[in-house]
Amino acid sequence: MTDVEQLLRETxxxxxxxxxxxxxxxxTVRERxxxxxxxxxxxxxxxTAVVLIAGVATTVGVNSGHRRADQVAAPSIxxxxxxxxxxxxDLGKGSTSAMAVTSSAVYVARQQPNELLQVSTTNLSxxxxxxxPDAVDDIAVDAAAGRVWTWSTTQAxxxxxxxxxxxxxxxxxxxxxxxxxxxxAVKIATYTFDAAALDGQLWLATNDGLYVVTTxxxxxxxxxxxxxxxxxxxxxxxxxxxxxGSAVSAPAxxxxxxxxxxxxxxxFTHSVIGVGxxxxxxxESIAIVGDQIWVxxxxxxxxxxxxxxxxxxxxxxxxNGFGAGDPLPFGPGAIVWPGASVLWVRSGGSExxxxxxxxxxxxxxxxxxxxxxxxxxxxxAFAASDGSLDQLSLSGDCTG
Amino acid sequence: xxxxxxxxxxxxxAARSPSLLWFAHLLTGxxxxxxxxxxxxxxxxxxxxxxxxxxxxxxxxxRRAIVNTHLxxxxxxxxxxxxxxxxxxxxxxxRREHELDDRDAMWHALAGLPPRQxxxxxxxxxxxxxxxxxxxxxxxxxxxVKSQAAKGLLHLxxxxxKEDAST
Numbered sequence: 001m002t003d004v005e006q007l008l009r010e011t012x013x014x015x016x017x018x019x020x021x022x023x024x025x026x027x028t029v030r031e032r033x034x035x036x037x038x039x040x041x042x043x044x045x046x047x048t049a050v051v052l053i054a055g056v057a058t059t060v061g062v063n064s065g066h067r068r069a070d071q072v073a074a075p076s077i078x079x080x081x082x083x084x085x086x087x088x089x090d091l092g093k094g095s096t097s098a099m100a101v102t103s104s105a106v107y108v109a110r111q112q113p114n115e116l117l118q119v120s121t122t123n124l125s126x127x128x129x130x131x132x133p134d135a136v137d138d139i140a141v142d143a144a145a146g147r148v149w150t151w152s153t154t155q156a157x158x159x160x161x162x163x164x165x166x167x168x169x170x171x172x173x174x175x176x177x178x179x180x181x182x183x184x185a186v187k188i189a190t191y192t193f194d195a196a197a198l199d200g201q202l203w204l205a206t207n208d209g210l211y212v213v214t215t216x217x218x219x220x221x222x223x224x225x226x227x228x229x230x231x232x233x234x235x236x237x238x239x240x241x242x243x244x245g246s247a248v249s250a251p252a253x254x255x256x257x258x259x260x261x262x263x264x265x266x267x268f269t270h271s272v273i274g275v276g277x278x279x280x281x282x283x284e285s286i287a288i289v290g291d292q293i294w295v296x297x298x299x300x301x302x303x304x305x306x307x308x309x310x311x312x313x314x315x316x317x318x319x320n321g322f323g324a325g326d327p328l329p330f331g332p333g334a335i336v337w338p339g340a341s342v343l344w345v346r347s348g349g350s351e352x353x354x355x356x357x358x359x360x361x362x363x364x365x366x367x368x369x370x371x372x373x374x375x376x377x378x379x380x381a382f383a384a385s386d387g388s389l390d391q392l393s394l395s396g397d398c399t400g
Numbered sequence: 401x402x403x404x405x406x407x408x409x410x411x412x413x414a415a416r417s418p419s420l421l422w423f424a425h426l427l428t429g430x431x432x433x434x435x436x437x438x439x440x441x442x443x444x445x446x447x448x449x450x451x452x453x454x455x456x457x458x459x460x461x462x463r464r465a466i467v468n469t470h471l472x473x474x475x476x477x478x479x480x481x482x483x484x485x486x487x488x489x490x491x492x493x494x495r496r497e498h499e500l501d502d503r504d505a506m507w508h509a510l511a512g513l514p515p516r517q518x519x520x521x522x523x524x525x526x527x528x529x530x531x532x533x534x535x536x537x538x539x540x541x542x543x544x545v546k547s548q549a550a551k552g553l554l555h556l557x558x559x560x561x562k563e564d565a566s567t
Contacts, residue, residue: 004557005525011506012426012526019425019434021417026410029439033446095544112547371472387516387540 082365084355084398086383086390089124091117095387100141100148101375105177106382107148108389109136116150116175121380124391130180134171138373142197147183148175149202149213153192172202172213174220184219194285196242198235199267203242205230210244212270225270226263234286234338236293239311240267241274243293245284260284262295262314276314279307287336287343292358294343298333305334306345308361318361339376341399346371353383355398365398376400402450409449413442416459423463426522427470429511437473441465463527464537467519471538502560509559517552520545 022028094110101107105127106119114135118128134152141148153170168191174183190206197203202213202220210226210233226244233244245260260281264274281297281304288294293309308318320334337344342364343356353374355365370392371385381392381400394400417438424434445452445462452458510518516538523534524545534545 004553004560007502007506007560008521008553008556009525011503011510012522014503014507017422017425017507018418019421019431021421022435025417025439026413029413029442029446032439032443093543095540112544387544 082396082398084365084367084395085393086367086370086385087393089119089382089389089391091119091126091389096384096389097136097387098138098150098373099375099382099384099389100139101377101380101382102141102143102177103377106375106380106389107139107141107177108384109139109150111135116148116180118177118180119389121377128180130175130182133173133185137192138195140195140197140202141177142200142202143177145197145200146177147197147200148177149173149195149197150175151192151195151202151204153190168207170204170206172204172220172222174202174215184215186213186220186222188222193230194232196233196235198237198242199240201267203233203235203244205233205244210265223270225265226272231260232284232286234288236288238288238291241265242267243286243288243314245286245295247282248278258282260297262286262293262309264314274314276309277316279316281305281307281333283333285335285337287338289338289341289343289358292343294336294345294358296334296336296345306336306361320361337374339374339381339400340378342376344374344376344381346374355381355394357397365394365396367392405450405453408453409446412453412458416462419459420462420466423522423526424466424470426526427467427515427519429507429518433470433473437466437469441469444469467523467537471515471519505560506556509556512559513552513555517548517555520548521552521556524549 091108091110094112094115096108097111098109099106101121104121106121108117108119109115109132110117114132116130116132116136116139117126119125120127132150134150134154136150137152139148139150149172151170151172153168167189170188170190170192171185172187173185175181176183188204188206188208188211190204190208190211192204192206194205195202200215204211204213204222207229209224209228210230211222211224213220213222215221226246228246230244230246233242235242242265243262244265245262248259248261259278261278262276263272264276265271266273279295279297281295281299284295284297286293286295291311293311293314295307295309296305299305304319306320307316309315310317333347335346337346339355341358343358345354345356346352352366352368353370354363354367356362357364367383370383370390374381374383374392376382376392376394378400379394381394381398383390383392420438420442421434424438425431428434428437441462444465452461455461510521513521519538520534523529523537524531529537531542531545531549535542538545
């Protein structure tokens with residue numbers, strides 16, 4: 001055993017790292033276990049209630065009438081959401097770090113070795129493969145522009161020692177979907193949280209602001225559009241705009257995450273053309289499915305975790321807390337991804353993945369053990385789950 | 401959970417919480433995160449305790465739940481933690497003359513590892529699990545375990561050697 005291994009053993013066994021449980025440890029665990037069970041019971045109860053109400057409404061022809069404009073509705077619950085299966089796709093050596101999907105292919109970033117793969121959605125065979133210069137963090141595919149964008153954030157290192165300088169740097173590469181030829185690369189000195197591709201541009205949400213990468217004759221060029229921390233960005237192909245979130249208030253208490261506002265940017269002029277109202281969440285993610293906009297985030301207490309926004313006004317039209325008082329079994333936060341015709345929601349507490357109707361908010365299908373991120377087109381859905389690429393079985397109303 | 405199961409679960413939590421918290425602390429490097437993932441893993445386990453308690457190694461089952469809870473929580477956006485690859489200068493200088501310098505430096509070097517690499521090293525050098533067992537816990541291949549361990553050790557060795565050179 002080398003000295004480093006011995007020192008590692010001694011360090012891990014160092015009693016200074018021991019933690020003593022608080023006096024209420026068992027009670028806390030029991031309460032959290034009860035909360036989990038209550039959520040399951042609530043789903044069953046909601047199912048029964050909805051079936052009864054639907055039956056009565058059908059029988060007597062009830063017309064519920066129009067909802068008041070200022071009324072925020074709770075989401076409807078679909079009876080008997082199916083529990084789906086996931087099958088790992090064998091891609092050989094390495095682990096999957098990210099993927100994106102089009103109607104004909106899944107683009108998969110792999111590490112160890114660092115590669116970008118194109119996988120056929122027809123037979124799940126690898127149809128293209130190229131070595132990537134970095135370990136890719138994430139992918140965005142712009143099918144209309146025929147481009148796959150990859151990005152990777154690292155910390156700069158001192159050449160001799162390999163020790164970090166503490167400076168973040170994101171490397172962005174673009175590849176042609178037809179040939180996998182690299183179309184260029186650009187670096188920005190930021191940590192990238194999220195990105196979205198639209199109309200030949202890549203928009204990046206970073207710790208230093210919102211950047212857009214455009215392609216000039218000399219190659220990709222990055223420009224800062226908005227300053228300040230930006231956690232999320234999403235592309236709206238219907239309205240040719242991007243939406244991003246920014247914090248508007250600091251956390252009021254230790255267990256609070258403050259609030260955020262969704263902004264709307266015109267992709268041609270790069271100017272802000274719309275602003276929503278504050279949402280009481282932090283660390284948000286945005287999903288746009290057709291003309292439906294959903295924002296998920298982390299909250300505290302019983303405040304909502306998931307918001308359905310009006311596409312034109314960005315005002316809230318529906319909320320869901322995903323907390324103890326809500327019928328869907330989700331925890332402290334919600335993370336959202338867009339599908340072609342469905343909304344994907346994962347619990348921030350890693351307690352499962354859900355396929356949701358983007359118009360009504362109804363739960364369509366769920367996968368208790370699948371982690372995100374998720375991407376889908378109509379008929380095909382995939383998750384980069386725990387280092388592998390999983391294909392999700394779609395059934396019932398969850399169409400991908 | 402019936403009364404017998406509840407009593408058994410209560411005894412398990414009381415007896416094993418310190419050990420589980422220690423283990424979680426090694427995985428996370430943060431006491432609050434450690435408490436949270438231990439509570440989460442135990443809460444998940446509670447529902448099936450009548451089944452878990454009959455397993456040959458219930459604690460191993462809970463530890464596996466702790467590892468998976470931790471890695472899931474660390475996975476990608478929007479909560480992805482940025483691994484630190486540098487040793488905080490103030491900590492180094494403050495403790496350099498102390499007899500526990502090396503262990504402190506190692507502890508802080510561990511903070512620079514990606515969560516999965518760190519988990520591999522904790523399972524290998526604290527839990528003394530074999531490569532096969534670690535692969536089983538993490539749901540990956542033995543080859544991945546070997547490469548992750550090698551990379552993690554290489555990183556730690558670089559940091560320790562740099563520390564030695566600077567003192």
